[in-house]
Amino acid sequence: MANIKKIKIGSIEYDIKDVVSGYITGINSSDVTTALGYTPYDASNPNGYTSNTGTVTSVNNVSPVAGNVILSIPTDTNDLTNGAGYITSSALNNYVTTNTVQQIISAKSIVGTDAVSGDSTQANIFSALSTQSSTQPDSWKGRMMVGAKNVTFLMGAFNGMAGLGAHSWTDSASGSGAAWDNVYINPDGDKAVYIGGYAWRKAAGWFRVQNTGGNSGGTVQVNKGTISSADWKDVAYKGENISDFNNNSGYITSSALNGYATETWVGQQGYLTGITSSDVTTALGYTPLQNTATGTDSLTISGTASTVGNSTNVGYLSQATSTNTAAFGRYARATNGGSSAFGASSNASGAYSVAMGSNATASAAGAIMLGGGANSEEKTFKVALKKTSAQATDEASGLFKLLDSDGTIPAGRLPNAITSTQVTIATTDWSSNTCTKNVTGVTATSDVFVAPAPTLANIKVYSEANVFCSAIGSGTVTFTCETTPTTSLTVNIGVN
Numbered sequence: 001m002a003n004i005k006k007i008k009i010g011s012i013e014y015d016i017k018d019v020v021s022g023y024i025t026g027i028n029s030s031d032v033t034t035a036l037g038y039t040p041y042d043a044s045n046p047n048g049y050t051s052n053t054g055t056v057t058s059v060n061n062v063s064p065v066a067g068n069v070i071l072s073i074p075t076d077t078n079d080l081t082n083g084a085g086y087i088t089s090s091a092l093n094n095y096v097t098t099n100t101v102q103q104i105i106s107a108k109s110i111v112g113t114d115a116v117s118g119d120s121t122q123a124n125i126f127s128a129l130s131t132q133s134s135t136q137p138d139s140w141k142g143r144m145m146v147g148a149k150n151v152t153f154l155m156g157a158f159n160g161m162a163g164l165g166a167h168s169w170t171d172s173a174s175g176s177g178a179a180w181d182n183v184y185i186n187p188d189g190d191k192a193v194y195i196g197g198y199a200w201r202k203a204a205g206w207f208r209v210q211n212t213g214g215n216s217g218g219t220v221q222v223n224k225g226t227i228s229s230a231d232w233k234d235v236a237y238k239g240e241n242i243s244d245f246n247n248n249s250g251y252i253t254s255s256a257l258n259g260y261a262t263e264t265w266v267g268q269q270g271y272l273t274g275i276t277s278s279d280v281t282t283a284l285g286y287t288p289l290q291n292t293a294t295g296t297d298s299l300t301i302s303g304t305a306s307t308v309g310n311s312t313n314v315g316y317l318s319q320a321t322s323t324n325t326a327a328f329g330r331y332a333r334a335t336n337g338g339s340s341a342f343g344a345s346s347n348a349s350g351a352y353s354v355a356m357g358s359n360a361t362a363s364a365a366g367a368i369m370l371g372g373g374a375n376s377e378e379k380t381f382k383v384a385l386k387k388t389s390a391q392a393t394d395e396a397s398g399l400f401k402l403l404d405s406d407g408t409i410p411a412g413r414l415p416n417a418i419t420s421t422q423v424t425i426a427t428t429d430w431s432s433n434t435c436t437k438n439v440t441g442v443t444a445t446s447d448v449f450v451a452p453a454p455t456l457a458n459i460k461v462y463s464e465a466n467v468f469c470s471a472i473g474s475g476t477v478t479f480t481c482e483t484t485p486t487t488s489l490t491v492n493i494g495v496n
Contacts, residue, residue, distance in 0.1 A: 150168050150169045150170070151167070151168045152166070152167050152168075153165075153166050154166070154167060164183060165180065165183065166180065166181040166183045292305040293305055293306040293307075293311070293313070294306070295307050295308045295310070295311055296309040297309055297310050298310060298312065298320075299311075299312045299313070300312075302318075303316065303317060303318035303320075303327065304318065304319045306320055306321075308320075308321065308322060308325075309323050309324075310323055311323065311325050311326070312325075312326040312327070312328075314327070315327065315328055315329045315330050315331075315344075316330045317330065317331055318331065318332040318333070318341075319332070319334070320334045321333075321334070321335050322334070322335055322336055322337045324337055325337065325338065325339050325340065325348075326340045326341070326342075327340075327346075328342045328343075329341070329343045329344045329358075330345070331344060332344065332346045333346070334348045335348070335349050336348070336349055336350055336353065337351055337352070338351055338352035339355075339362070340353075340354050341354075341355045341360075342354075342355070342356045342360075343356060343359075344358045345358060346358065346359070346360045346361070347360070347361045347363075348361075348362045349361075349362070349363050350362055350363050350364045350365045350366065350367050350378075351365045351366070352365060353365065353366060353367045353368070353375075354367075354369070355369050356369065356370050356371075357369070357370060358389075359389070359391050360372060360373065361373070361374040361375065362375050363375070364377055364378040364380075365378050366378055366379035367379065367380055367382075368380070368381040368382070369382055370384070371383050371384030371386070372389070372390075373391060373393065373398070373399040374391055374392075374393055374399075378405055379405040380401060380403060380404060381401070381402045382399060382401050382402065383399075383400055384399050385398045385400065386398030386399075401413070416496050417496075418495065419495050419496075420492060420494045420495075421439055421440065421441075421493050421495070422453065422490060422492050422493070423437045423439065423477075423490075423491055423493060424488055425437065425467075425479060425485075425489045425490075426488045427484070427485060427488060430481065430484045430485070433481050433482070433483075433484060434470070434478060434480050435478070435479045435480075435481075436477070436479075437476065437478075437479070438475055438476055439476065439477045439493055439495065441495045442472055442473070442475055442477060444472060444474060446472060446495050446496060447495070448469060448472050448477060448493060448494065448496075449494035449495075449496075450468075450477070450479075450492070450494075451492050452467075452491055453492055455490075457487075458489060461486075461487055462485075462489055462491075464485075465481040465482060465484065465489075466481060466482035466483070467479055467480070467481045467485070468480060468481075477493060479491070
C-alpha cells in the first residue's frame with residue numbers, strides 16, 4: 001500500500017496525520033478492563049459460579065425443543081434437607097392433647113400413676129373443688145389438694161379466707177376419722193422460713209422460723225411485732241420446775257438464809273422502831289433550837305419565821321423579810337434584797353446594804369455602816385467612832401466617811417501630800433550666819449523637811465558649816481549656820 005500523505009474530503013484536502021490523530025491500532029486485556037471499569041469473569045467459569053437457584057440434581061436435554069434444560073423437582077419432604085428443624089407426629093409422643101386437658105378439667109383431678117403401698121387405690125396428686133357448701137361455710141372452696149392415701153395438703157379458700165391445711169383420715173376410702181393434721185414447712189432443711197410482710201426481702205413485718213440447732217431445736221424471730229399472749233400450758237418443750245432453768249440471775253433458796261436475822265428475832269431484841277422529840281431532848285440533855293422558817297433554803301432561830309427563800313434570821317424578833325437577806329441580833333432587820341444586818345437593832349433597808357453594829361443603819365443602796373451610825377448615801381462606807389449610845393449622824397457626833405461612792409477616800413481623811421522644791425543658797429545670801437529663802441506652800445504650821453542635795457561636795461560643805469532649818473513662816477524658810485560657807489549650797493525642801 002502506498003504511503004498516503006494527504007486525503008481529500010469533498011473539495012477540502014487534509015494532511016493525513018491531522019485526520020488519523022488519536023486512533024488506535026489495537027487493544028489488549030488492560031485496555032478492556034480499563035474501559036469496563038472492572039475485570040470480567042472468565043467464560044470458562046473457573047470458580048464454578050452458576051446463575052441457577054437451589055441445587056441442580058439433574059439436567060436433561062430432551063424434546064420437543066432441542067437444547068432446553070429440564071430440571072427434576074423432588075416431590076417428597078424426605079428428598080429435602082430439613083434445615084428448618086420441622087418435626088413429625090412421632091415427636092408429639094407424651095404431650096397432652098386438647099381432649100385430655102378437657103377431661104382433666106372435667107374430672108377436677110390428676111390421678112397418680114403409682115398405686116399407694118398397701119392400697120390398690122391410686123393417689124390423688126391434684127384435686128380442685130370449685131364449690132363451697134352453703135350449709136357448711138367453714139368448708140373448703142377452690143381447693144387444691146396434694147397428697148396420698150390418708151394424708152393430704154390443701155390450699156384454697158376456707159371460711160372466706162385463703163388457707164393452707166393438712167387433713168388425715170383413719171380410712172381414706174370411707175372418709176371416716178377425718179381430722180386436721182400438722183403442717184410441716186421445710187421439715188428436713190436447716191434454712192429459715194419467712195412468713196408475711198415482704199418476707200422475701202425481709203422488710204416490713206415478718207415472722208421467721210429457723211432450725212439452728214439440728215435435733216436440739218431452733219429459733220423463732222418476730223420483726224415489727226410481738227407475741228401478745230401465750231398460755232404457758234400450750235408452750236411445748238418448756239421447763240416445768242425452777243431446776244430446769246439456768247440460774248443466771250443468782251436467785252437463792254431458803255437454805256442460803258441460814259445465819260441471817262429474821263424479823264421475829266429482831267423484834268425480840270428491844271431495838272427502837274422509832275423516836276420522839278422527848279427521846280431527843282433526853283438524849284441531848286437540852287432542848288435544841290428549832291428552825292421555824294418556811295422559805296426554801298431559809299433558817300430562822302428564835303426570830304420571826306422567814307417565809308422567803310435564802311434568808312436567815314438569828315435573834316429575838318430578828319427579821320429577814322426579802323430574798324437573800326440575813327438578820328443577826330435582837331431586833332435586827334434586813335428588809336431589802338441582798339441586805340444584811342448584824343447587831344442589836346441594826347437595820348439594813350437599802351438594796352445590798354450592810355449595817356454592822358448596835359443601832360447601825362444603812363438605808364441607801366450599797367451603803368455600808370460600821371458602828372452605831374446612820375449611812376444614807378449610796379455606795380459609801382462610813383464608820384462611827386463614839387463613846388455614847390446615841391446614834392452618830394455627823395463628824396461632831398463621831399461619824400466619819402471612809403469611802404466615797406466612786407471608791408476614793410474623801411478629802412481630809414488622809415495626810416496632805418508632801419511637795420518638794422530645791423533652793424540654792426549663795427555665799428552672799430548669808431547675813432550674821434542666817435539666810436531666809438522664799439518657798440511656795442509653806443505655812444507657819446507646815447511640816448518642813450530639809451536636806452542637802454546628794455552630792456559629795458555639797459554634803460561636805462553643808463555638814464562642815466553645820467547648816468540647819470531654824471524657822472518657817474508664811475512662804476519662807478530660814479536657815480542658820482555655825483560658820484559661813486565659802487561656797488554656794490543646794491538644799492532640798494519637803495513641805496507637808
